[in-house]
Amino acid sequence: MDNWAEAFQALGNRERLRLFFLLVQRPDGCCVCELVEALELPQYQVSKHLRALRRAGLIKSVRMGRWAYYTVADSRVGREMAAFTIRVIPDSALTDAVFRLRAAVARREDGRCVVQARRPGDNNARN
Amino acid sequence: MDNWAEAFQALGNRERLRLFFLLVQRPDGCCVCELVEALELPQYQVSKHLRALRRAGLIKSVRMGRWAYYTVADSRVGREMAAFTIRVIPDSALTDAVFRLRAAVARREDGRCVVQARRPGDNNARN
DNA sequence: GTATCATATGCTAAAACTTGCATATGGGGG
DNA sequence: CCCCCATATGCAAGTTTTAGCATATGATAC
Numbered sequence: 618m619d620n621w622a623e624a625f626q627a628l629g630n631r632e633r634l635r636l637f638f639l640l641v642q643r644p645d646g647c648c649v650c651e652l653v654e655a656l657e658l659p660q661y662q663v664s665k666h667l668r669a670l671r672r673a674g675l676i677k678s679v680r681m682g683r684w685a686y687y688t689v690a691d692s693r694v695g696r697e698m699a700a701f702t703i704r705v706i707p708d709s710a711l712t713d714a715v716f717r718l719r720a721a722v723a724r725r726e727d728g729r730c731v732v733q734a735r736r737p738g739d740n741n742a743r744n
Numbered sequence: 745m746d747n748w749a750e751a752f753q754a755l756g757n758r759e760r761l762r763l764f765f766l767l768v769q770r771p772d773g774c775c776v777c778e779l780v781e782a783l784e785l786p787q788y789q790v791s792k793h794l795r796a797l798r799r800a801g802l803i804k805s806v807r808m809g810r811w812a813y814y815t816v817a818d819s820r821v822g823r824e825m826a827a828f829t830i831r832v833i834p835d836s837a838l839t840d841a842v843f844r845l846r847a848a849v850a851r852r853e854d855g856r857c858v859v860q861a862r863r864p865g866d867n868n869a870r871n
Numbered sequence: 872g873t874a875t876c877a878t879a880t881g882c883t884a885a886a887a888c889t890t891g892c893a894t895a896t897g898g899g900g901g
Numbered sequence: 902c903c904c905c906c907a908t909a910t911g912c913a914a915g916t917t918t919t920a921g922c923a924t925a926t927g928a929t930a931c
Contacts, residue, residue, distance in 0.1 A: 618837035621829075622761045629753025630919090631746060649878060662920075664879055669918095683877045683928045697832050702748075705824050710745035730877090757889090776908060789890075791909055796888095810898050810907045857907090 620674065624694045627673035628702075632658060633666045637689075638706055639718055640676055641699045646688035647722060648681075650732040655718035684730050747801065751821045754800035759785060760793045761829070764816075765838055766845055767803055768826045773815035774849060775808075777859040782845035811857050 628634050639655055640646070649667065653660050667687055670676045675698055677690045689699045708715065721732050755761050766782055767773070776794065780787050794814055797803045802825055804817045816826045835842065848859050 618761065618833060619758060621833055622756055622758045624756075625752045625761065626756025629749055629751075629756040631749045634745065634749045634752065650876095659921080660878075661880080661922080665919090668879080680878095680927085685878060697828075701824075701828055705820075706745060706748055732877095777906095786891080787908075788892085788910080792889090795909080807897085807908095812908060859907095 620694055623673045624675055624698055627670050627675060628698065630666070630669075632656065632662065633670055634702070634706075635711060635714060636663065636666050637670055637675060637698070638702055638711055639714060640687055640689050641702055642715060643718070643722070644688065646679070646686040647718065648684040648686050648730045648732075650684070651718060651721040651730055652687070654721045654732055655714045657714075657717075682729070747821055750800045751802055751825055754797050754802060755825065755829075757793070757796075759783065759789065760797055761833075762838060762841060763790070763793050764797055764802060764825070765829055765833055766841060767814055767816050768829055769842060770845070770849070771815065773806070773813040774845065775811040775813050775857045775859075777811075778845060778848040778857055779814070781848045781859055782841045784841075784844075809856070 628637060635656055636652060639652060649660065649663055652667075653663050656663065667676065667678070671678065671687075671690075674692050674694045675690055676687050676695065678685050678687045680686075689695045721730075724731060755764060762783055763779060766779060776787065776790055779794075780790050783790065794803065794805070798805065798817075801819050801821045802817055803814050803822065805812050805814045807813075816822045848857075851858060
C-alpha cells in the first residue's frame with residue numbers, strides 16, 4: 618500500500634511523469650543527456666527527478682562508462698505503472714519530447730550516446 | 745498529461761489513497777462520518793483529503809440532507825484510477841478499514857447514515 | 872598526471888503540503 | 902427561533918518539495 622502511495626507521489630509531478638513516460642517508450646533505456654535534450658530541462662533537475670523515480674522503485678540505472686542508462690524497473694510497481702501510463706497518457710501529450718529523444722538516440726554511435734556538444738549558454742547541462 | 749500528474753499527486757498520500765480505495769469498494773458511495781469511522785482519522789482531515797481528491801477529479805460528492813455522500817467520479821481519471829487501484833492494491837492492505845466501513849454502513853437506517861454518537865474525547869469528529 | 876565529459880549532490884530560498892485546532896456553514900428537529 | 906448534528910474551512914506551525922546554482926564525483930582521453 619505504502620509502496621504504491623510512494624509511486625503515485627513520484628509520478629505526481631509533471632516533469633517526473635514526462636520522464637517516466639519517455640523511459641517507458643524506450644525499453645532498452647537511455648542516458649541522462651538524451652533525456653535532458655528531450656525534455657529541455659537542466660541536467661541537475663533530470664538527475665534529481667530520476668533519483669526520485671528510482672527511490673520509488675519505478676526505474677533503475679546502469680553505469681556504462683561515463684554514461685548512466687536508465688530503464689523502467691522490472692518490479693511490480695515499475696511494470697504496472699508503465700502499463701498504466703501507456704494506457705492512459707496519449708502520445709500526443711509528448712510528441713515533441715519523444716521526437717527529440719528519438720533524434721538524440723538516432724545520433725548514437727556503436728550504441729553509445731554521443732549527444733554532448735551542448736554549447737555554453739544552455740541551461741547547465743554542459744560546460 | 746497534467747490532469748494525470750494531478751491525479752497521481754492526489755493519490756500520492758497514504759491517507760488519501762486509503763480513502764480512495766474505500767470509495768472504490770463502495771460504488772454507491774458513503775458519507776464522511778462513515779469514512780471517519782473506517783479510517784480512524786479526525787473528521788477535518790477526512791474532509792480535507794476528500795476535497796483534494798475531488799479537485800483532482802477523482803471523486804464527486806452529493807449532499808443528502810445533512811450528509812455528504814462521496815463516490816468515485818464518473819470521469820476518465822476517476823474510472824481508470826479506480827480500476828488501477830483495485831488491480832494493484834491487495835484487499836489485505838485495508839482489511840480493518842474495510843471491515844469498519846462495512847460495519848458502519850450496515851448500521852444505516854432506511855439507507856441513511858446514523859453513525860453519529862461519537863462521544864466526547866474522540867479526535868474531533870464529534871462534539 | 873591533467874583536462875574534459877557525463878552525472879550526481881550539497882546548499883539555500885521559495886513554494887507547497889500536512890496537521891491540528893478552532894470555528895463556520897448548512898440542514899434538521901424540537 | 903434555538904440547538905444540534907454533519908461537514909467544511911480559515912489560520913498557524915511544522916514538514917516536505919522544488920528550483921537554482923555551484924560544485925563534487927566517476928570515468929575516459931590525452
